[in-house]
Amino acid sequence: MSKQKRFILAEDELPRQWYNIQADMENKPMPLLNPATREPVSVDDLSHIFATECARQELDMEHAWIDIPEEVQNRYRFYRSTPLVRAYALEEALGTPAHIYFKNESVNPLGSHKLNSAIPQCFYCHEEGVKNVTTETGAGQWGAALSYAAKTFGLECAVYQVKISMQQKPYRSSIMRTFGATVTGSPSMSTRAGKDIITADPNHPGSLGTAISEALELATTTPNCKYTLGSVMSHVSLHQTVIGLEAEKQMAMAGEYPDTVIACFGGGSNFSGLAFPFMRHQLKGQSDKGQSTKQIDFIAAEPASCPKLTKGKFEYDFGDSAGYTPLLPMFTLGHDFKPANIHAGGLRYHGAGVIVSQLLKDGFMRGMDIPQLESFDAGLLFARTEGIIPAPESCHAIAATIREAKRCKETGEEKVILFNLSGHGLIDMTAYDSFLNGDLVNPGWKE
C-alpha cells in the first residue's frame, strides 16, 4: 500500500472554537476610525452595518478562542473537514524534493472557502431578527456562498456583483439565482454611489470597491437589512480559521509540519484562515508547543497587477470606492485604485485587512507578486497532475508554491510546503479558454 494521500478528520475532531489572533498579537491592529470624527469606531457603530455579534468579534482584542455556535457547527458538517491532500503527482512533475500539501477547500459544495464565513454571518443575522442581507461579490464565490447560507436561514439576499466579473463568469450569477438571490452588476444605476461612479466613468468595469459601496448603501437604506462581507474584515478572518485549525491536526496525521504556508491574497480571508492558526505559535514566542520550533515562512500570493502588499502604502484608507466605510489602517493602493481586468476577480481589491496589514508591517509574513500568465501556467500544471481545475485566484497560490518547490530542487531541501486551494475554477472556464487560446496578457498595476 502506498503512502496516504488524503487526510480527513472525523466529525468529532472538528474545531469547536475559532482562533482570534488579535488577542495574541503584541502590536494590536490600529483602530478603525470614524471618517468624520477620526474617533475609533465602537461595536455600536459597526452594528449599524453588520450583525451585532460580528461587530463584537471585529473589535475583540481579548479572547483568543471564540465558540462556534452549535448551529454553525452543524452546517459546517455538511462539508467539513475538507481534505488535506499530498500533491504527489505535482511533486513528481516538478521533480522536487519538497513535500507539497494542499488544503482542498474546493470540495465544499459552493466551490470555495467562502462558505466558512457565510454560514456564521447569516446565522447571527437570523438570531438577531434580521430579514435581509446584502453583499458585494467579485468572481462570485462569496455571493454564491452567501446566497446558499441566506436561503438555509430563511433570509432574503441581494448581491452586487462586479460588472466585469459578471460578464467573465456568467454561470456564477445563475448559481446565486438558483439559491434564490437577486443579483445586480456593479456599478449600477440602483444606488447613489453607483450613479456617481457611472456618471464619472460610463465604462467603469466595476471593482470590489464599487460593489461594496452599493451594497452598503442598500443595507443602510433598507429596513431590517444588514451588510455582510466576504473578506477584509477581522471577523471574516476569524471564521476562516477553521481551515488552519483543521490543517494543523491533519498535518499531524501526516506526521509533518510546514516550513512554508502559502495562500492567495485578495482581502486576506483565505490567507488568514490557513495561516493564523499556525502563526499563533510564532506570535507567542514558540514556547507553548514543541512542534513549533520551526519558523514558518508565510507567503501571501497577490496578482502583480494589484500589488497592495508589496507596492502599497500602510495608511488609513476607505474600504470602498465611495468612502462609506470606516477608515481602515491598511496596506493600500488607494481606494480609487482601478485594478486591471484580470480573471482572478476575487483578488482585484485595493487593500489588505487590518490584521494582516499589521502582521506584514511587523515582519511575520511576506507578499509575493504573481503575473497573470504565470498563475495560469501553474493552474494548468496542477490540473493536469492533480485533476482539479483551480480557481484563477488559487492559481496564484499554486504559482508561489511552484516557485518555492523549484527552489528546493536547486538546493536539495526537503521542505514541507502547505498551500490553500481556496476554490475550483469550473465557473472560470472562459479564463482557461482565453489562456489556451493565447489571448491573456500580463497587465501591470500602473496605467
Added chain:
Amino acid sequence: MSKQKRFILAEDELPRQWYNIQADMENKPMPLLNPATREPVSVDDLSHIFATECARQELDMEHAWIDIPEEVQNRYRFYRSTPLVRAYALEEALGTPAHIYFKNESVNPLGSHKLNSAIPQCFYCHEEGVKNVTTETGAGQWGAALSYAAKTFGLECAVYQVKISMQQKPYRSSIMRTFGATVTGSPSMSTRAGKDIITADPNHPGSLGTAISEALELATTTPNCKYTLGSVMSHVSLHQTVIGLEAEKQMAMAGEYPDTVIACFGGGSNFSGLAFPFMRHQLKGQSDKGQSTKQIDFIAAEPASCPKLTKGKFEYDFGDSAGYTPLLPMFTLGHDFKPANIHAGGLRYHGAGVIVSQLLKDGFMRGMDIPQLESFDAGLLFARTEGIIPAPESCHAIAATIREAKRCKETGEEKVILFNLSGHGLIDMTAYDSFLNGDLVNPGWKE
C-alpha cells in the same frame, strides 16, 4: 453533538476488488453477437476495439471479484472514498419520516462518477502499449474524466461530443481542452458515419449513438488507438462497483441498511455501480449475510422522454446509430431513436446495458419515468437544502427519491432510501437558468 452527517472510509478500507455481478447471476446475460455471422463475439473480437483486459472483463462470467490494479487504487485515492451523506435538511423540508442518504460522487475533482472507469480503462490501454484513446460523450462528464485520466497515463485523447450538449454546456469542452484533449461535435464531417448522418439530416442534434459511431470509426481506422466507453458495457459497470462497495461499508458505519436504492439511468453505469454490490445478496438467496434479509427495492430513474426501461423492447440491437457495434441483447427504443433535447444529456441514450437489461427482465429492479420539469423541481429543492447543485442527470434520481420519501410521509414508514448523486451541475447552469426563466418543457418520447 448532533448525529453524524457524513461517513468517509479510511484509505486502508477502500475496496481492492471490483464486484462482477455476472458471475453470480443465475440467468446470465445473453451473448453479444457479431451482426454479420450472428455468432457470439469473443474476447479477441472485442479487443480490436477495447483494451484486451476490458474485453476480458466484459465477457467474464466466472469471477465474482476482480482485483483492482495497484496503480488504479493509487489514482482512486485522489478522491475516494466519496462521502456517504445523510440528507437531514432535505428530509426536514419534505417532512418525511424516511431516512435519506446519498453517495456523493460529485466531489470527485472531475465532478461525476465517470472517473471510476476512466482511470482503469486508460491504465489498461497504457499497460498494453496503446498511445491514443477515443470516446463519445454526451453532457461531457465522461469526456472530461477520460481527458484527465488519459493525460495522467500519457495518452492522446480525442472526444466526440454530442452536438446539442456541446452547445448547451460549452464549459465542458473547455474542461476537456484544459486536460489536453481534442474535442469534436457529433455528428461531424470528420468520419464516414458522421457524413452519412448529416447528409440524411443536416440539423441532426447528435446523440450518444451518433457520437459512438464516430469514435468507433476513428479508433478502428487509427493505428495504436483504442475506443473507450463511459457506460452501457459490462466492464464499465464493473469498475463503477467501487461506489456500492464503499456505500455498503458506509451504511454500516451509519448503522443502517437501505430499503430502497435509487440512481438515474442513461446506459446504466452509475446505477450499476451503486446497486450491484447491494443486489448481490438478493441474487444469492440472501443467505450469506445477516443484514441482507431485507429485500431492497432497486429503482432506475430515467427521463420520461427517453424511457427505454419502461417503454422499450427487450431485443437484439446496435449500441450506436451507424450499426458498428456488436448486437446487444437489451431494452431499447431502437438504435435510430432520436431523443428530445433535454438537458440531462447523459441520459439521452436509446438502450440499457446487457446486465441491467437481464436483471430488469428477471424482476430484480424497476424503471421509473421522470418528466424534465419534475427533475429540475427536485434539483432545486436539493440545492436549496443540501447546498449542492446537482447535475440534470442526477436530478432524476433525486426526483425518484422525493416520490418515495413523500409516499413514506403518507404511510408513516421510516424507510431508508439511498440514492447516487452521480455528479454536480455547475457546468449545467444554462439549464437551471432556462428552468428558472420558465423556458423548459416536458418533451414526450414519441414525435
